[in-house]
Structure formats: structure tokens, C-alpha cells
Amino acid sequence: MGWNIKGAMDSDIQKSVLMVVPHTSWHDFFTGMLTRGILGLEMNFVAKKELFVFPFNYYFRWMGGAPLDRSKNKNTVENIASIFKQRKTFRLAISPEGTRKKVTTWKTGFYYIAVEAAVPIIPVAFDYKNKEVVLHPAFYATGNREEDFQVLKKYFVGVKGKIPENSF
Numbered sequence: 001m002g003w004n005i006k007g008a009m010d011s012d013i014q015k016s017v018l019m020v021v022p023h024t025s026w027h028d029f030f031t032g033m034l035t036r037g038i039l040g041l042e043m044n045f046v047a048k049k050e051l052f053v054f055p056f057n058y059y060f061r062w063m064g065g066a067p068l069d070r071s072k073n074k075n076t077v078e079n080i081a082s083i084f085k086q087r088k089t090f091r092l093a094i095s096p097e098g099t100r101k102k103v104t105t106w107k108t109g110f111y112y113i114a115v116e117a118a119v120p121i122i123p124v125a126f127d128y129k130n131k132e133v134v135l136h137p138a139f140y141a142t143g144n145r146e147e148d149f150q151v152l153k154k155y156f157v158g159v160k161g162k163i164p165e166n167s168f
Contacts, residue, residue: 003031007135009041009122014089016138017114018043019152020124022168023095024161031126032093033063035133043091046080066090077112084117093124102166108145115141123152129160 020032036043042064049067052060060067066083070076084090092113096106114121120138127134136155141148161167 001131003034003131003133005035005038005133005135007137009039009091009135010138011041013120013122013138014091015084015087015117015119016091017110017117017119017121018091018093018124019110019121020093020095020126021097021156022126022159022161022166023097024100024163024166026100027162028095028100028126031133036064041091042089043093045093046083077109077116080113081116084119091122097168100163100166103168106149106168111141111145111148115143121152123155125156125159126161127159128162129164134159 020028032043044064044066046066046068047060049069051057052065052067057067068076068079080092084092094110094113096108096110097103098107098109110121120140122138123136125132125134125136134155139148139152156168159167
């Protein structure tokens with residue numbers, strides 16, 4: 001299909017937050033699945049627990065999904081961090097934009113999940129303009145969100161999503 005994968009994932013890192021930017025289209029899911037298949041590494045996602053009902057629960061779990069209870073009085077960051085603690089391998093793919101629409105700021109959940117779970121953040125760029133999936137080296141959060149975000153944002157300068165006008 002003309003795409004390239006630049007960089008590599010350290011297979012020794014069994015737990016991480018895969019920070020995927022930009023997220024502008026439902027096509028991103030398939031780009032991620034194809035990348036996962038080529039790399040041959042387990043990669044995961046979370047979805048609302050209501051999706052994990054028969055018969056779909058088998059498919060979502062096979063695809064790397066983990067059910068998430070999003071009801072009130074549940075701390076999402078802590079819930080996801082607990083999934084990391086329960087599993088030997090968990091590489092959580094998440095988009096900090098939180099939507100496919102144009103945004104100018106990232107949501108902070110991915111960052112606090114990495115901090116709470118004590119796992120690295122791996123920046124992953126889906127660059128449709130250059131037909132590249134770019135895997136950057138693991139980044140270890142310092143706890144200073146503003147400074148860390150400035151470093152992380154540099155990985156995505158010039159990257160264009162499937163719908164370029166919605167790119168971060």
C-alpha cells in the first residue's frame with residue numbers, strides 16, 4: 001500500500017502507553033492494526049465494558065482490547081493503571097486528542113496513566129502525507145507535565161493525518 005514503518009519498538013518494553021498522533025479518521029484503527037501485525041508485537045486498547053458482551057467480547061479481546069468501567073465514581077486513570085498491574089504485557093494505544101476532530105490541546109489522561117502505571121510513553125506518528133508510521137524512542141515522564149508535553153509535541157511537527165485539516 002506504499003506505507004513505511006520508520007523506527008522500531010523495543011520488544012523488551014512489555015508495558016507502555018503508545019501515544020498515537022494525529023487521530024483524524026476511523027482509518028487510523030486499521031493503520032494501527034496493520035502496523036501491529038507487521039511488527040508482531042502485542043498492542044492493546046481499552047473500550048467501554050458495554051462493548052465486551054457476547055459475541056463481540058471474543059473479537060475485542062482477540063484484537064487486544066480490555067474492558068473499562070466508565071461509570072461515575074470510577075477513576076479512569078486508576079482503572080487503566082490497574083490493568084497494567086494485572087498483565088505481563090500491556091501496550092496501550094491511545095490518542096491524546098480524544099477525538100477525530102480538530103483540537104489544539106491534548107487531553108492529559110494518557111500522561112497520567114503512564115505516570116500512575118510507571119510505564120514509558122512511546123510516541124507514534126501516523127503520517128498520511130508521507131505514508132509513514134513513525135515509532136519514536138520510549139519517553140519516560142518526569143512528572144512535570146508542561147515540560148514533558150513540550151518535548152512530546154516536537155515528535156509530531158509537520159505530521160498530517162488522513163484528514164489533514166484535523167491534524168494536531
